[in-house]
Structure formats: C-alpha cells, structure tokens
Amino acid sequence: MIIAIDGPAAAGKGELTRRLAAHFDLARLDTGLLYRAVGWRVLAEGRDPADVAAAVAAAKTLIPAHLDEPELRTEAAGSAASKVAAIPAVRAALLDFQRDFAARPPLGKTGAILDGRDIGTVICPDAPVKLFLTARPEIRAERRAKELQAKGTEAIGSAVLRDMMERDARDRERSVAPLEPAQDAFVLDTSDMDADAVFAAALDYISRKFV
Numbered sequence: 001m002i003i004a005i006d007g008p009a010a011a012g013k014g015e016l017t018r019r020l021a022a023h024f025d026l027a028r029l030d031t032g033l034l035y036r037a038v039g040w041r042v043l044a045e046g047r048d049p050a051d052v053a054a055a056v057a058a059a060k061t062l063i064p065a066h067l068d069e070p071e072l073r074t075e076a077a078g079s080a081a082s083k084v085a086a087i088p089a090v091r092a093a094l095l096d097f098q099r100d101f102a103a104r105p106p107l108g109k110t111g112a113i114l115d116g117r118d119i120g121t122v123i124c125p126d127a128p129v130k131l132f133l134t135a136r137p138e139i140r141a142e143r144r145a146k147e148l149q150a151k152g153t154e155a156i157g158s159a160v161l162r163d164m165m166e167r168d169a170r171d172r173e174r175s176v177a178p179l180e181p182a183q184d185a186f187v188l189d190t191s192d193m194d195a196d197a198v199f200a201a202a203l204d205y206i207s208r209k210f211v
C-alpha cells in the first residue's frame with residue numbers, strides 16, 4: 001500500500017501521516033525534512049539557499065544523519081527549504097531516494113506513506129490513495145505559531161502568516177513540481193476540523209476506495 005499526502009504548510013499533513021502510518025503499519029517518510037536538511041546545510045555553510053551550486057552539492061551529499069538536526073524544524077530552515085526546493089537539480093538529486101523508499105519500504109514494512117508537496121503528482125503518481133490537505137492561511141498560521149510556541153520558540157502570528165504565505169507562493173509558482181493537488185487526489189479542507197476529524201475523514205475515504 002502506498003499513501004501520498006500533499007498540501008501547503010501546517011495543513012495537518014504531519015499529524016495525519018503519523019496516524020495513518022500507525023493504523024496501517026506503514027513506513028513513513030516526511031519528505032519536507034529532505035529539503036529542510038539541504039536548505040539548512042547551505043545556510044550552515046554561510047551560503048545563500050538560492051545558490052544553485054551550493055544547494056545541488058548539499059543535495060547530492062545528503063546522508064540520513066543530516067535529517068536528525070533539531071534546527072530543521074525552525075521557520076528559517078522551512079524558508080531555506082522552499083528556496084532549494086525550487087531548483088530542478090536539487091529535486092532530481094532527491095528523487096531516487098524517495099521513490100526507492102516507496103518501492104522498498106524499510107523496517108520490513110509492506111507499504112509506505114509519504115508526505116510533501118509533489119508525492120501524488122511526481123514521486124508516486126500511481127499511488128492508490130492520494131490525499132491533499134489544505135486550510136485557510138490564517139488558520140494554518142495560527143496552528144504553526146502554536147506549534148512553535150509549544151517548542152519554546154517565540155512566534156508572532158502575523159509574522160508566521162507572512163512567512164508562510166511567501167513560502168506557499170514560492171511552492172505554488174515554481175516551474176518544477178509545483179504544489180498542486182493531483183487530478184485524482186481527495187482534497188480535504190481541514191480549517192474547521194480537529195486531528196481526530198481529519199483522521200476519521202481520511203479513513204472513511206480510504207475504506208470507500210477499497211470496497
């Protein structure tokens with residue numbers, strides 16, 4: 001089984017992916033972490049994430065240990081991620097790893113769930129289940145600000161909203177693998193739903209699909 005989850009920042013992908021992975025016993029890959037790790041490595045070298053040579057070199061030498069940095073969850077890493085993610089050669093360098101993960105899930109699992117921006121459109125276009133989560137920008141910014149505050153990071157709602165809108169626009173407008181629902185994706189607006197309701201709606205959709 002392969003489940004593809006896509007959508008903009010803070011639409012609820014992470015929580016839903018964790019729950020579905022546990023429910024169906026699937027290997028889980030947060031593909032955003034790959035782009036965050038590349039962006040963060042470029043920043044750590046004092047380079048600009050939009051610097052193609054630096055970003056491509058970081059993508060080509062990425063190893064699993066780079067995915068464990070706690071800084072990857074910061075907004076600075078998220079913003080750097082969306083800059084390196086717009087570079088076609090960076091995406092190309094990360095493609096095989098993601099497709100291999102889906103084709104041969106690790107840890108003896110028989111299926112995988114991947115979340116990101118282009119899973120249903122580019123990475124796993126044949127996935128039998130594709131979900132696209134979205135929510136109003138103000139709601140997403142509020143969720144992200146709360147997440148950051150819970151981790152002890154100072155976060156001002158209006159600044160989070162501005163950064164997120166900027167990042168979403170970059171993700172939607174890029175020429176390669178832009179953020180958009182696959183034609184056969186189930187689109188779920190989570191603005192007025194809590195995590196339990198999102199999980200229930202996803203399970204309902206999946207069960208109807210496999211009847």
Ligand code: CDP
Binds near residue numbers: 011035
């Ligand atoms: O957690 P959040 O939704 O804020 O972001 P993320 O999923 O960690 O992704 C960070 C950035 O990586 C996104 O804004 C995209 O620019 C990029 N990304 C991508 O281009 N393709 C993916 N499959 C996953 C992430």
